[in-house]
Amino acid sequence: MGDEIRRNMALFSIGTVIKLTELTARQIRYYEAHGLVQPARTEGNQRLFSFNDVDRLLIIKSYLEKGLNMAGIKEMLGLEAPVTMDDKMVAPVAKGIRKDMTDRELRQLLKQQIMMSKPGSSTSLISGELSRFFIN
């Protein structure tokens, strides 16, 4: 499972994560303080989020939108819940993924797809299924 490292490779700054998840820095740091995500740190103490961290934050966001509070989310994260992804989003993302893509390209593709999603349907498309496309 060499892809495990790919998904856990820390390369997103909090600024990038903010754009990717639409969460505020306050929320992201708060969730970290509560152990919902464990981003790595640079020598300068800057947070570095992995793909799994971003994925986790998106799941958290979906739960938040369902009305769950911190306590509820903490419990849910331990049980994990199935999340459906619209084919409308799966197709373009899956189609654009290449085995030889650089992380830079991967990030760009992901960002584009996320930005293309409608603010209303928010994260239902990304959620827990996102990392699936990086296991191939």
Added chain:
DNA sequence: GTTCTTACA
């Protein structure tokens, strides 16, 4: 310019 921590509204 961005991010970090702490602390208060």
Added chain:
DNA sequence: TGTAAGAA
């Protein structure tokens, strides 16, 4: 959660 301060 938002935001301000002061430092890195």
